[in-house]
Amino acid sequence: DAGVTQSPTHLIKTRGQQVTLRCSPKSGHDTVSWYQQALGQGPQFIFQYYEEEERQRGNFPDRFSGHQFPNYSSELNVNALLLGDSALYLCASSLAETQYFGPGTRLLVL
Amino acid sequence: GQSLEQPSEVTAVEGAIVQINCTYQTSGFYGLSWYQQHDGGAPTFLSYNALDGLEETGRFSSFLSRSDSYGYLLLQELQMKDSASYFCAPPNDYKLSFGAGTTVTVRA
Secondary structure, eight states, X not given: OOXXXXXXXXXXXXXXXXXXXXXXXXXXXXXXXXXXXXXXXXXXXXXXXXXXXXXXXXXXXXXXXXXXXXXXXXXXXEOSOOGGGOEEEEEEEESSSOXXXXXXXXXXXX | OOEEEXXXXXXXXXXXXXXXXXXXXXXXXXOEEEXXXXXXXXXXXXXXXXXXXXXXXXXXXXXEEXXXXXXXXXXXXXXXXXXXEEEEEOEETTEEOOOSOEEEXXXX
């Protein structure tokens, strides 16, 4: 049974560019959440998708947007990248309260 | 509002027992989850306490007291591979809230 997968694993972008990160949930999971983790910090909730709709959103600007597809996979888009967006981006999938994380995408903005 | 408190660092020797305390304040409360994260890795689910009491999973146990807004993770028979960051994370309105976590260092 495949766990949560994310792509790409690493990414380097420059300020002002746009990025799209992808996530495939664990088999049978219908909910996908995205988190941002800066170095030395805990993950911070960006938003959650359920039934192809954004169900809840954390304290992130509109530059962060997402999408969920009918097969439950999801994308995170970040526009107008800032240096401060450099972080590990984690996707987590769930069916109930327990969330299972993917390996993450490490984004570096130069 | 919401707040979480955990010790920032704990150091212990192999074979020892470590208890990581977590106190929290959340607007809604649905239990307490614990995650382990090794350097450079992703958070790995350890346990979830939906109700008060102790949950045991191998060498790790987790406890919750909702009336005291308090929980702990107990790591027994510490091994070098247990060196990692540990996060308590209350699920709240579908999301998980993480603090800065506790870095556990296991010495030989």
